[in-house]
Amino acid sequence: MKTLFLTFLFLLSLCTNAQIVEASTTIATNEYMDLLTANLELPKEVTEKYANQDIELTIVLTITKDGSVFNPKIQNDSLQLEPYLKKAVETLPKWNPKTEDGNPVVSRKAFKLIIPILYAIQEDDLAMKANPEGGMQGYYHNFMRKVNVDKYLDDEATVSGIKMIATFVVEKDGNLTNIKIIESNEPSLNSEIIRVIKSMPKWNPATENGVPVRSDFTLPIKIKFNR
Template identity: 25%
Template sequence: MNFSISGLQFGAGMLLLSAFIIGIILFLKHRISSTSISKKGSNHLTKKYAEADVFKSSGTFWRVGLVSAVFVAILAFSWTTYERDIFIPDYNLSFDELEIQTPPTVQREKKLPPPPPPPPVIEVTDEPTEEPPIFTDQTVTNQVSNQVAKPTTKKTPLVKKTLPIVPKSKEPNIEELHYIVEEMPLFPGCEGIGNYETEKACADKKMLEFIYKNIKYPTIARENNVEGTAVISFVVEKDGSITNATIIRDPGAGCGAESLRVVELMNKLPQRWIPGQQGNQNVRVQFNLPVRFRLDK
């Protein structure tokens, strides 16, 4: 037989047992003290009377003590303490996206370097360049010589200036992250039971059962009466795995860390999530899961 009692019931049982034992003691004391010795003689002090023999009730005392010990043991083993439940409201099934305000991103204008100066234009001409004539001093040679140098033609080669080739940077292939798609990801365990709406209702129920089974109210939060809602953000990848699990709201005292631990346990399930679909293709979808911690008062 399996039954449980509360602390109040345990205390009441102990009081009843104490009253029962005290009653037996008083009854036996009164019975022994009221026993009268009808015969008096010279040897009445050394004679042992059956009415005043306290050892004849030793068997009764032993049985009462045994019954009392068994009764106390049963009460002790049946004393049950109940932990306070963790309440997850039904509105969590909608998985509404929480609006978290972030400061606007200030885009700094990139200063472009000044354009390089245009290459110098060098023109090649075929016209001869005449050099001035060279004259000699008449006082030295006493001869007048008008020596005129023959015109010479010089061609200047055209210099081509080439600019360095800057390689194009390859942008990383980052897949788009979705928040609302045609078919949202589903918790595993309800595949093929019907249409999408039926599978979604079943998957939400399975996920709540998983959270109830694995989550524990933190001891520090229970002792300090900490309540609140922890929100965990995570991404369901195209293969159904859970990544980027982070705490975006934490009431404190370990509630956020406990919720994050349970979400990360989903990757250890035998089956992965059913990924979300957009246009008959698997896509990455971000989830915000609120878990409310509430103490029963």
């Protein structure tokens, strides 16, 4: 009888565990993180200090019963980026909340977020220099998502990372012309980078006294692999 009772408790616990469904994103998790990174507008002093470096953050999201994110946190927020994180999260889709026995409950999720700070541009220069719609940080994130590197690279390249410099002309109407790669440690990828630059939206042209002008632009490119 005792054995039968223990067996019953074991089976009951299995049924209870089977009725717990963890919170999940309504879009692919990697796409959610990409959107979060792209929408995270960092203050000028941070982008200037950490230009061409990666910032690694541990974020904690509280998922409410209706799937919204409440009061997102950053562990050890020495850079004081939590207000910027909260603003970025507000623009993202809701989650599927965690459920217990079919009932939604509050839960927490922790993630590592790596933010590449690839370029720093002075705000005062934006009035005169050409710049992409949405700013350089957003441009780089969208750019990297479009690059297909796997079929071009060897094992050595994936270890050392890709560093190259592209140049182009931003025309008065915002179109990009005369795209070239002037420096590259992985020439096999040059044509792919040029293809992606051509596929990106128009830029805001440079201006002089408020009038659009044709201008040259130099774009440093850094691709880091986590393999």
